Amino acid sequence: MTRTLFRNARLIDPDGGESTGALLVENGEIAAVGLDLAPEGGMETVDCGGKCLAPGIVDIGVKVSEPGERHKESFGSAGLAAAAGGVTTMVTRPDTLPAIDTPETLEFVTRRANEAAPVRVLPMAALTKGRQGREMVEIGFLLDAGAAAFTDCDAVVTDTKVFSRCLTYARSLGALVIGHPQDPGLSAGAAATSGKFASLRGLPAVSQMAERMGLDRDLAVVEMTGVRYHADQITTARALKRLERAKEAGLDVTAGVSIHHLTLNELDIGDYRTFFKVKPPLRSEDDRRAAVEAVASGLIDVISSMHTPQDEESKRLPFEEAASGAVALETLLPAALRLYHSGDLSLPQLFRALSAAPARRLGLPGGRLAAGAPADLVLFDPDAPFVLDRATLRSKSKNTPFDGARLQGRVLGTWVGGNRVFAP
Structure with a gap:
């Protein structure tokens, strides 16, 4: 069993609103959400540093x-x-x-x-x-x-x-x-x-x-x-x-x-x-x-x-x-x-x-922070400022209207089924 605990997170739940706490992932699914979740032996821990964790x-x-x-x-x-x-x-x-x-x-x-x-x-x-x-x-x-x-x-x-x-x-x-x-x-x-x-x-x-x-x-x-x-x-x-x-x-x-x-x-x-x-x-x-x-x-x-x-x-x-x-x-x-x-x-x-x-x-089980939902998650800092340079985009084509624009909000990590697929 693979288990990951996201601690110290600002949880953004589209249905339940905004809260502070932790989220436990087991075998690719969200197992629990709450304040009293604590790390256990053999469990991977991700310290969110007070940043936003959302579906x-x-x-x-x-x-x-x-x-x-x-x-x-x-x-x-x-x-x-x-x-x-x-x-x-x-x-x-x-x-x-x-x-x-x-x-x-x-x-x-x-x-x-x-x-x-x-x-x-x-x-x-x-x-x-x-x-x-x-x-x-x-x-x-x-x-x-x-x-x-x-x-x-x-x-x-x-x-x-x-x-x-x-x-x-x-x-x-x-x-x-x-x-x-x-x-x-x-x-x-x-x-x-x-x-x-x-x-x-x-x-x-x-x-x-x-x-x-x-x-x-x-x-x-x-x-x-x-x-x-x-x-x-x-x-x-x-x-x-x-x-x-x-x-x-x-x-x-x-x-x-x-x-x-x-x-x-x-x-x-x-x-x-x-x-x-x-x-x-x-x-x-x-x-x-x-x-x-x-x-x-x-x-x-x-x-x-x-x-x-x-x-x-x-x-x-x-x-x-x-x-x-x-x-x-x-x-x-x-x-x-x-x-x-x-x-x-x-x-x-x-x-x-x-x-x-x-x-x-689309009839999908995701899009929520609740027990039983797939652990498809994004961790982001909504306040991090940056100027977009289209040359840094990962898409083959670079046709963005936001080239040179001042934006706020950086993705710090993305998980699909509990597996991390992006880290800056």
């Missing part, structure tokens, strides 16, 4: 570029970045080359992840073949092969009949469908959010209404089919009202938001820096504030990195032509701690959205 982050929507684009990110590099960022479970996207739309492709990425990544990896599968929106994948076979959820990512299924058939079949099997709320016609080619700022910068823009229209369509089909549905990113105040109505109506709906839309706004693209080009585009400050308040209230359930590696060649282009996306596995926690230091969210609220809510949505 490891469960990150929904990580892009790992295997198969097809290993030069951008591999399971090995993404796993190292995740461990360094306190992410203990990566839920990976199927928008690879080729798309993950068959059991064979899914089994390949599962095997590669198990070989190369030090953290847990749960792959998602495409909803339609080739993510082309024309023909449903074999949802049952992919579930049997281990698909965590089904999504076409930002390739929105425009044929509502095809979409409804997919959701009806997913409902019959209890599968989770993840949608990208966006009207693809309105948002095509957009590099910014509509408004005075985008007009002054001469950038092609998309109205916030495109997100609400996409969500309206999705929620109507969810109501018709009864499927379990998660919106990957809700970033506008207009869409939040629709989300609230859907939850009040009893639909099985949850929603997420990326860390970039919670901590940055449209003014950050003022210098045309392509590292700030993400999808959907950064929103107004009013929208950002609305999203933060929605996380605080629980209306938005999940905060994710939406980690999207892009190589230098695809970013060193005019803003309008550059690829969208930013890496965020290592910056997710320190960027999220901006919301703690600003007083917008408490640490338990933050880890409710980073760990507990995504774990619950």
